[in-house]
Amino acid sequence: MNFAVLQFPASNCDQDAIHAIRLLGHSARYVWHKENSLGAADAVVVPGGFSYGDYLRCGAIARFSPVMQAVQQFAANGGWVIGICNGFQVLTEAGMLPGALVRNRDLQFHCEHIHLKTLAADTPFTNQIPAGKPLRIPIAHGEGCYFADDETLALLKSDNRILWQYCDANGEPTDVANPNGSLLNIAGICNERRNVAGLMPHPERACEPLLGSADGRWIFESMIAALQDKLAKAA
Amino acid sequence: MKAKIIVMPKKAVLDPQGKTVQSALEHMGYSGITAVHVGKYLEIELDGADKETARRQLNEAAHKFLSNPVIEDYKLEIE
Numbered sequence: 001m002n003f004a005v006l007q008f009p010a011s012n013c014d015q016d017a018i019h020a021i022r023l024l025g026h027s028a029r030y031v032w033h034k035e036n037s038l039g040a041a042d043a044v045v046v047p048g049g050f051s052y053g054d055y056l057r058c059g060a061i062a063r064f065s066p067v068m069q070a071v072q073q074f075a076a077n078g079g080w081v082i083g084i085c086n087g088f089q090v091l092t093e094a095g096m097l098p099g100a101l102v103r104n105r106d107l108q109f110h111c112e113h114i115h116l117k118t119l120a121a122d123t124p125f126t127n128q129i130p131a132g133k134p135l136r137i138p139i140a141h142g143e144g145c146y147f148a149d150d151e152t153l154a155l156l157k158s159d160n161r162i163l164w165q166y167c168d169a170n171g172e173p174t175d176v177a178n179p180n181g182s183l184l185n186i187a188g189i190c191n192e193r194r195n196v197a198g199l200m201p202h203p204e205r206a207c208e209p210l211l212g213s214a215d216g217r218w219i220f221e222s223m224i225a226a227l228q229d230k231l232a233k234a235a
Numbered sequence: 236m237k238a239k240i241i242v243m244p245k246k247a248v249l250d251p252q253g254k255t256v257q258s259a260l261e262h263m264g265y266s267g268i269t270a271v272h273v274g275k276y277l278e279i280e281l282d283g284a285d286k287e288t289a290r291r292q293l294n295e296a297a298h299k300f301l302s303n304p305v306i307e308d309y310k311l312e313i314e
Contacts, residue, residue, distance in 0.1 A: 057303055100305040105251050147248055147306055
């Protein structure tokens, strides 16, 4: 599987994403923000970091970069796009995912392991995640509090588009387990077509036991399995 | 010509920064403060004299880029 990992000025999780994907035996390459094309890619990773210094608002400037126009087109054609942390912020700013990420409710930058409850298995990003297993994955953000109006939240719920919620070690989405004040404990969502997803936690930083957890693998494994499934159906 | 744009968080959005500033003010002994909201102020300098054209352009830019309508409201003034 070929992953395109975007690189903006001040992206800093691009290398982690490349490392994680190669560790899983697949190919990944960088695509610079000034590029107009993604080349031959099966999926796009919009990585974490502080694109364009987070100036104005997180992700606000990155969304207008040339490469994001190519990503919009890629997604419009059904291509899979996953935005991680700053990548999630970029996708909401671009209008590819609803809502916005605002300052954490306690104003602190949170850098810690949290647990994630997976709510929907029928997406290219979640299909391999064992049912009922809380994923232990790190977060590292100051602006990860998910906000959307009531109408949008109701739609996300009814369409089963909330992919991940912050939860405790037993899988309960409690307020104590919510690190940033996200509405409905939302850690990640997908679009209506279910081919674009974003999440604040960093699965690419949790792909080998040496790093404290390998639970992040399930998300990349899901994308790989979804592609294999697609290729098998096309054959 | 100069444009001034004030961007403020929408009322429905949690504003922990405003709350923290409010409690700091109370802590310092300033009484009677019922709410604090923290936003952004942008000053934009422009060529040209046609205020209406500038207003149209900046409204578009404010809606598309300078503010995020999901979480913020803005006010534009041109002088």
